[in-house]
Structures are given as structure tokens and as C-alpha cells.
């Protein structure tokens with residue numbers, strides 16, 4: 038390319054975008070004429086680009102895409118497809134053009150931003166935006182100058198929300214008056230400028246004359262407000278699509294409002310009313326309205342072809358096992374630094390310090406584990422193999438499982454030390470003259486400690502296997518013989534005799550004792566009744582259980598335990614006999630602020646569906662439970678009614694057998710969605726893309742708040758290796774199920790993602806183009822990212838050598854608490870949607886032990902207290918942030934929504 042031409046058209050992208058508008062109505066033109074125009078525009082654009090005139094190239098490319106869009110919207114487009122392709126090249130060509138345009142846009146926005154900075158400096162004017170504007174800029178930390186500049190024209194919903202508190206902002210909502218009536222901001226300085234009143238070319242005065250009298254008063258306040266922002270349903274950019282009401286209104290206020298001097302540049306609310314409802318539903322008159330399908334940005338309608346070249350696809354086999362080596366936990370942005378740190382040996386003093394600190398923590402865990410194991414041994418000796426575990430026995434077992442899991446994590450830490458020493462020794466062989474006898478001695482001591490730990494770990498492993506075997510025998514015995522449950526007095530006796538002798542002032546063992554006592558208390562409340570009687574429901578008609586009315590009015594039985602509650606949302610859940618998988622998931626959901634608010638505020642009541650399989654009962658039970666968890670009154674409660682309702686519809690959740698929390702979550706999401714699936718999807722455009730169509734097939738034009746929060750969409754692309762024909766299918770998901778890498782004790786979440794989203798060679802694909810079986814490459818991308826992204830780690834897999842048995846992968850997975858970047862894994866269309874791609878962790882469902890006899894807990898970040906807590910059945914305790922990541926992590930809950938303060 039030639040040297041870049043000086044900027045000569047304008048000083049901002051906004052105006053340049055307006056210059057790219059095509060004045061005439063293209064709909065009336067013939068396809069042939071449009072084709073010729075497009076061809077010419079393309080040639081012109083290419084010439085300008087090669088000539089280095091980015092502004093003219095930008096304008097020509099934009100016009101080109103507008104003409105292409107017009108062609109695609111012609112009713113006879115289908116029959117002319119071949120000619121169109123001949124004249125303009127295939128979709129790959131378009132993809133290349135789009136890439137050129139993107140590069141030019143980036144470059145221009147950077148150059149304009151520089152220009153702007155220079156001018157500002159020159160005139161040394163005060164900062165143009167007051168209040169929030171500056172804050173918004175400051176908070177956009179790592180963004181480049183270019184993005185900062187383009188953000189000047191938009192304001193995020195969070196920022197708007199803050200300004201609303203100060204009443205310093207005037208909001209002009211330019212949706213239709215009907216939409217506004219249905220739902221709008223509950224903010225006193227917001228008003229409606231109906232879209233049908235806004236016509237291009239009119240002055241502010243003329244528009245004012247058309248407004249209602251109440252709107253006129255608000256309109257007049259525009260000169261005295263600190264800032265004025267515009268919103269429609271879902272515009273996201275500082276330059277909204279041309280010919281939309283919001284773009285015209287922006288033009289009127291900017292250029293045709295001579296009497297008013299605005300205190301700050303007028304901004305567009307990013308994502309419009311649609312985002313705002315999602316983030317701040319309680320600040321809208323009716324939070325459950327549905328936004329119409331998005332305004333079609335011209336570029337977005339270009340084919341959804343994903344991979345211009347097969348070589349763009351990272352294949353599964355490209356990811357070698359080597360990549361799963363643990364990487365040092367440092368900024369990976371600087372690859373060079375990473376390599377250096379990894380290869381460089383730690384000095385001996387540092388390793389010694391690390392080891393001393395590590396041993397202290399590990400020994401503390403050892404002591405607790407040893408004590409607990411002793412208690413367990415005594416307990417087992419007193420029992421007949423076929424008798425049931427009492428609640429307190431189970432508590433002890435769960436404690437052991439968690440301590441064991443911690444021991445596993447320490448094993449990995451010990452291995453890390455071993456690697457450190459190895460590296461140190463390697464570096465010492467390079468320069469042996471620099472090694473002092475003291476260092477040699479110290480190294481030996483470190484190695485000895487490492488070996489000691491390894492021996493301990495082996496011993497724990499033997500103990501674990503032994504206990505596992507005992508439990509398996511007990512399970513087998515129970516299958517054949519079902520003894521009566523031991524009465525509660527029995528349990529308390531066990532606690533007395535077992536806990537007291539071994540209590541040695543250790544804080545955590547005190548906790549065991551405390552838990553046991555809490556249990557005694559709950560056992561009294563439980564009145565010894567283990568489970569609600571169930572009857573065979575298979576004979577019942579599935580359409581509409583007769584019990585609907587009864588279940589609605591039924592008084593719920595939470596069997597609450599009064600006592601010092603830790604606070605709102607910090608109420609424990611009793612274990613009703615192996616229900617910790619349920620408790621763990623429910624606590625994660627209860628810490629999803631948007632869902633909790635929806636339940637506590639009773640909003641869900643207006644959207645319950647009664648015509649589905651579960652009759653709206655599941656959301657009712659979940660909402661009732663969340664309310665109790667958040668009233669801050671109880672130490673712990675039982676989720677008995679929810680389990681009863683859930684058990685009605687899915688047999689496996691009825692009994693006391695241990696179930697998988699992932700399976701429960703997936704089914705629960707499905708039911709919750711269907712229980713609330715009453716939102717109509719309005720105004721569907723005539724032409725919709727394949728992704729939207731698949732979404733519509735899934736929802737059947739009825740959506741729910743659960744769908745909006747938790748459901749995303751996956752695109753699966755298959756590309757023929759011979760002819761490069763691409764075909765895509767779409768599927769909705771409520772969680773991602775990721776494989777863990779084989780043969781790696783330690784790995785990163787990003788590595789699991791890389792694996793999941795890499796290409797896979799498939800054989801014998803029926804290529805619709807070649808009309809024969811071909812090799813093809815299959816690849817997944819996310820075509821719609823949900824606001825709450827749930828990631829499940831496939832820790833369990835069937836052992837092929839031992840039929841039916843499940844084996845657990847114990848990998849220590851490093852996952853980020855902050856800023857999980859999903860950008861690398863999304864489809865092209867999703868990358869153009871303005872929604873955030875960076876997620877923050879807020880909850881983890883943990884699993885300890887094996888599939889059959891495991892334990893679940895939840896780590897959740899309370900939006901109310903802004904810190905982490907551990908939810909271990911009925912016990913809720915504080916959790917230090919560094920302890921959130923452990924090898925027990927099983928399901929991760931991420932979100933890009935702002936932390937709400939639940940009611």
C-alpha cells in the first residue's frame with residue numbers, strides 16, 4: 038500500500054459514516070443495476086485503499102456493503118444468486134473485503150483520536166465531559182486511545198445508572214410511544230420522544246412543537262442538565278445506523294438546535310433499553326418486555342461464513358500435550374517474560390521460603406485429616422457393615438473428603454517444589470563453581486522434605502482406598518438388606534463419644550463439633566422423618582396433575598433452624614440424605630443477583646406458565662426457597678418441598694442416592710425456563726439469519742427471564758476439505774461442558790477452552806457441494822454468549838477397563854476469578870454484537886470424593902457483602918479469596934452483569 042494520505046474529509050468517524058449514506062432509495066432499483074453499482078463501488082474502494090486514502094476507501098466500502106444488502110433484500114435475490122456470485126465473487130471475497138474495512142476503520146479511529154487529542158491540547162480546553170464521562174474514560178483501563186475516543190459518544194448502562202442517582206442526566210427515549218407506554222425507566226428526568234415524530238431535516242424547534250405538553254417541559258430542561266443521553270431499543274454505537282430515529286434525533290440536537298449550548302456532548306446509551314432492563318430491572322416500569330430483534334447493521338447481514346481459509350482453524354492435534362504443562366502464573370501478555378520466568382531457576386532462598394510456608398499449611402491439614410480418619414475408623418468398627426450412615430457419620434465423611442481434596446492440592450504444590458529444585462540443580466550444573474557447600478546442603482534438606490511429603494501422600498492414598506472399599510461394601514450390603522434407620526439418639530451418642538476425646542483445641546475440629554451440634558438440633562426439628570412418602574406417579578396423567586391448586590396453596594415446610602444467621606443470603610441448607618448436590622447448585626443460583634431479585638420482588642409471579650410439564654411449580658419452589666435464604670432469619674433451612682416437586686418430574690432426584698450436580702443443574706435450568714416461558718417475541722423481521730432461526734426453533738417464540746440470563750447458542754461449522762463448502766448448525770446451551778486434558782495434573786481453564794473450540798477432522802461427511810463423502814473439519818464457536826456463563830468440567834468419565842464404574846479426574850484447574858476472556862471463542866456475528874465478552878467469577882460448585890460417595894459444597898461471592906463464602910450444607914462460613922480455586926472445582930458460574938445489591 039502507498040503511504041497513507043493525510044486526513045482530509047473530516048475529523049471523526051461519525052461524520053464519515055454519515056458521508057457514506059446513500060441518498061437514493063435502493064429498493065426501487067433493479068438487481069442488475071445494483072450489481073453494476075456494487076461492482077463499481079468495490080473497484081473504487083480498492084483503488085482508494087491502494088492509494089492510501091483511507092477516508093475515501095472507507096466511504097466506498099461502506100456504500101458497497103449497503104448496496105450488497107439492498108441486493109440481498111430484493112425479492113428475486115434467490116433466483117439471481119448465481120449471477121450475483123459471478124459479478125461479485127463468493128462470500129469468501131466478501132469476507133476479505135470486510136476484513137479490509139475493519140482494518141481501515143481501526144486505523145481511522147486511531148488517527149482521528151490522535152487528531153482530536155492534538156486539537157484539545159492546542160486549545161487547552163477544559164475536559165468536554167463532566168461527571169461520569171471522565172469516570173467512564175478512566176475506568177476503561179487497558180483500552181487503546183482509539184476505543185476511548187469512540188466511547189465518547191456512548192454511555193454504558195452502569196454509568197447512566199450512576200448519573201440517574203444524581204439526577205444530572207436527561208434521558209430522551211426515542212422508541213415508539215406504544216413501547217414506551219408498555220415499559221420505560223422509572224426515572225423522573227426521562228421522557229419519550231416518539232420515533233414517528235422524528236423526521237430527518239426537521240429543527241429542534243419543530244420537533245418540540247410536536248411533543249406532548251408534559252414532554253415539552255422535560256425537553257426544555259435539556260439546556261440546564263449536565264448531560265443529555267438518547268436511547269432506543271438496542272443501539273450500541275456512537276454512530277447509530279443511518280435513518281433510524283435515534284440517528285436523526287442525534288443529528289437534530291447536534292446540528293439543528295441553535296438556541297441551546299449543551300454542557301457535554303450528547304451520548305447514546307450503549308445497548309439501549311434492552312441492556313438497561315437486563316441490568317437494572319427494578320428501575321423499569323415493566324422489566325419483562327421483550328426488545329424487538331436488533332436493528333440490522335448493514336455489515337451484519339453479510340453471510341455468516343466463518344472460516345475463509347482452512348488454515349485459520351486451530352486443530353485439536355495442534356494442541357500438543359506439552360501445552361498442558363503448568364505455566365507460571367504471570368502476565369501471559371508478554372510471552373518473552375513468561376518464557377524467561379519459566380526457564381529461569383528460582384534462587385534457593387526463595388524455594389526454602391516457599392517450602393517452609395507450604396509445610397506449615399500442609400501439616401495443619403495433616404493433623405485434621407489424621408484426627409478425622411481416627412474418628413472414622415472407630416465409628417466403622419462399631420457399626421455393622423449393612424447399617425446406614427447417620428447424619429453425623431456422613432458429616433464426618435464429608436469433612437474427610439474435603440481434607441483429602443486439600444491434601445491432593447498440596448501434593449501438586451509439593452510437585453511444584455520438586456520441579457523448582459530440579460530446575461535449580463540443572464542451572465547449578467551449568468555453573469558449578471558458583472555453588473557454595475551451604476547451598477548443596479540446603480538443597481538436600483529441601484529434597485528430603487519433598488520425599489517425606491511424597492511418602493505421606495502415598496499413605497493417605499492407601500487410607501483413602503481402604504475407606505472407599507469399606508463404603509463400597511456397605512453400599513453393596515445395603516442393596517440386599519434394608520435395615521431400619523437408626524433413631525436420632527443414636528446419632529447424638531456417636532457425636533458425644535467420638536468428637537470429645539479427639540478435640541484438641543484445633544479450630545477446624547471445633548467446627549466439626551459445632552456442625553455436629555447443629556445437626557443434633559436439626560435432627561430434633563426433623564423429628565426423625567427421613568423423607569416425604571412418595572407414591573408411584575407413573576400412572577398419573579402427565580398433562581396436568583390434579584394437585585396443582587393444592588401445591589400452590591400448600592404451606593411450605595422449610596424446617597428452619599433459628600439461630601445466629603450470618604446474614605442475608607447466608608442461610609445454610611440441610612442435607613436431607615445425600616442432597617448436597619442440590620444444595621450446592623441452589624446456593625450458586627441464590628447468589629445470582631438478577632435471579633434472586635426476580636424471585637424476591639415477586640416479579641416471576643406475573644410470568645408463570647401453567648401449560649407446561651412442570652406446571653410452574655419448580656420456579657415457585659425455587660423462588661420460595663430463595664426468599665427464605667435471603668430473609669436473614671435462619672441459620673439453616675431444608676429444601677424439602679423443592680426436592681419433592683423435583684422428584685415428581687424426575688425419578689432420579691427423588692431418592693436419597695447421590696446424584697450429579699451437573700445433571701441436576703441442566704434439568705433444573707430447563708424446567709425453570711419452561712416454567713417462565715411466557716414472554717412473547719415481538720416483531721420478527723421477515724428475513725432472519727440461520728442463527729436467529731435456530732434460536733426461534735428452540736424458543737418457539739416464547740422466551741423467559743431464565744433464557745435471557747443463562748442460555749447461549751453454539752455454532753457448529755463443518756467445512757469440506759476438498760471444496761471448502763461450509764455448513765453450520767446451531768444449538769442452544771445452558772452450560773458448557775469442557776473436557777480436562779489427559780495426563781496433566783495441573784492446567785488452565787483457557788487450555789480446556791482452547792481444546793473445546795479447536796477444529797476436529799471428521800471422515801465421511803456428506804458434502805452437499807461435492808455430492809459425495811468427504812473429509813471435513815468441524816469446529817465450534819459460540820454464536821451467542823449468555824450474560825451468565827456456566828462452565829462444567831467433565832471430571833467423571835466411564836472407565837472402559839471396569840464397565841459401568843465412573844472414574845474421576847482430579848486435575849488441578851487454574852481458573853481466573855476475574856476477566857475470563859471469551860473473545861477468542863465466539864463466532865464472527867457475536868463478535869460484532871456489542872455485549873461484553875469478559876466475565877467475572879461469582880460462584881463455584883465443588884465436588885469432593887468419588888461419584889458414588891462424594892460431597893458437594895458451593896463457594897459463592899455474595900453480591901450483598903461483596904466477598905466470598907463457603908456453603909457446606911447447613912454451615913456457611915467466610916472464605917478467603919485465594920482459596921476459591923481448588924481441584925474440587927466442578928461447575929463455574931461466570932457473569933458479565935454488574936453486581937446488583939439484592940433487595
Ligand SMILES: [Zn+2]
Pocket residue numbers: 757758759760761762804805806807808811
Ligand atoms: Zn465439498
